[in-house]
C-alpha cells in the first residue's frame with residue numbers, strides 16, 4: 001500500500017478566499033496594537049455613560065465631558081478607577097457634582113472617594129478632558145479631501161479616546177453619545193439619532209441614544225461628509241427596522257450594490273439565532289478609513305477598500321451582522337472567550353451561504369476555512385496579544401468547532417441549542433462554559449469530551465484507514481488508527497461510507513481509541529469497491545491514504 005505524506009482528505013482549493021483575506025487584514029491592522037490585561041478592580045458597576053465630545057478635525061483633537069453613572073461595588077474603599085490613556089489630559093473630575101481629587105497615571109484615573117459617597121447607591125463621575133488620541137482606537141484621517149474620523153473598538157482601545165470602565169464584563173444599561181463637529185460633517189454612532197442641533201459657532205451636535213446594554217469597546221464615533229441611504233428589514237412582529245448606511249460619497253453606488261444583501265443576511269441570522277437584538281434602534285454600517293472592520297453595536301465600521309460593488313466581501317458583511325448577536329447582545333465575560341464572538345460570527349456567515357447556495361456550498365466553504373494556524377487552543381488563556389485573540393484559531397477553528405458540534409448533536413438539537421443560548425443570555429455576559437451547559441441540556445448528554453478536545457485542546461486527529469471485505473462480499477472490516485503524535489487520542493463520531501458495485505451505505509462509528517476495528521455490513525449487495533471516512537468533511541482532520549485488500 002502506498003501511503004503518501006499527510007494530506008487533507010477533502011479536495012482543497014487554494015484561491016484567495018474572503019474569510020482568510022479578511023482575517024489577514026484584521027491581523028495587519030492590529031500588529032502595532034498590544035492589548036493590556038485587566039488586573040485591578042474599578043470598584044464600580046456602570047449604569048449609564050454620557051459622552052459629550054467636541055471633535056475638531058483641524059487640530060486633530062477631542063474635547064469632552066464624560067459622565068459615568070455607577071454603583072460603588074462592595075470592593076470600593078477610598079477610590080474609584082476609570083481607564084483613560086495618558087495621551088489625553090484630564091482637566092477636572094467631580095463626584096456627584098462635587099470636585100474630586102484624582103491622579104492620572106498608568107492610563108488610569110484614580111478618584112478619591114469619601115465615606116459619604118461610598119455609601120451612596122449611585123454616584124456620577126464627571127471627567128472633563130482633552131487631547132489628541134494616540135493608537136488605533138481613534139483615528140483622524142482624510143478621504144477625498146475631507147476629514148474621515150473614527151473610533152476602532154478593539155479590546156482595551158476605548159480608553160484611547162474616552163474615560164470608561166474598559167471591560168466587557170460591565171455593560172452599561174444605556175448610553176447617550178453627543179458628538180459636535182463642524183458643518184458639513186456628520187457624526188454617526190450607536191443606537192438612535194434623537195437630535196441634530198445646529199450651534200452658533202457653525203458646528204452641529206449629533207445626539208445618539210442607546211437604550212440597550214452596551215460595553216465601551218463597541219461604542220462608536222464615525223465622522224465624515226457622509227452620503228446616507230437606507231434599506232429596511234421587517235421583523236416577524238411587524239416592526240420595521242431601518243438599515244442606515246453612512247458612506248463616503250464616491251463609494252455610494254458601489255455600497256448600494258454591496259449592502260443590498262443585508263436584508264437577506266438579516267433574515268438568515270434571525271432564522272438561526274432569533275430576532276435581531278436591537279430592533280428598537282437600527283442596523284447600519286459606517287465606512288471608515290481604517291483598512292479593517294469592527295462590530296460596533298448597531299453600526300459596524302467597514303473599510304473603504306472593502307466596498308467593491310461586486311459582493312467580494314459579503315462574507316465579512318454577514319460576519320459583522322452576526323456580531324450583533326454574538327459579541328454585542330451576548331458579550332464575553334472576558335477576552336479569553338473571544339471565540340464566542342469570532343467563531344460564531346464566522347460560522348454565521350457560513351450558515352448564510354448554506355441558506356443561499358445549499359449544503360454542498362456550505363461544506364465547501366468550511367473546507368476553505370481550514371487555513372492558517374489551527375493548532376489551537378480556541379480558548380485564549382493569554383489575552384494580551386490582539387493578533388492571537390483575532391487569529392485563525394478563534395475565527396476559523398472556532399467556526400469549525402461549531403460545524404463539528406452540529407454533526408455531533410444533529411441539526412435539530414444543534415440549532416435549538418443556538419437559539420436557546422441566545423434567548424437565555426441576550427444582553428448579558430457569557431463564557432464558554434455557559435454555552436457548553438446549554439448544548440448539554442439540549443443534547444441530553446455530556447459534551448465535556450468535545451469541548452476538552454476542540455476548545456481547550458490542541459491539534460487534530462490524523463486518521464489512517466484500512467479495510468478488508470469479508471467472504472460474503474458486502475461485509476467490511478474497517479480499521480481506524482490515529483497517527484497524530486501530539487495528542488494521544490481524539491474521541492469523535494465518524495461517518496463511514498461503504499461503496500459497493502450496487503450502491504452506497506453510510507454509517508456512523510464511535511471512534512475513541514488509538515486503533516479500533518469496526519465490522520460494517522453494507523446494505524446493498526455487490527462487491528465492496530471503496531470505504532471512505534467522513535466523506536462530507538465534518539471533522540477537522542488529516543487522513544492518510546486508505547489501504548484496501
Ligand SMILES: [Zn+2]
Nearest residue numbers: 319341342345
Ligand atoms: Zn469578528
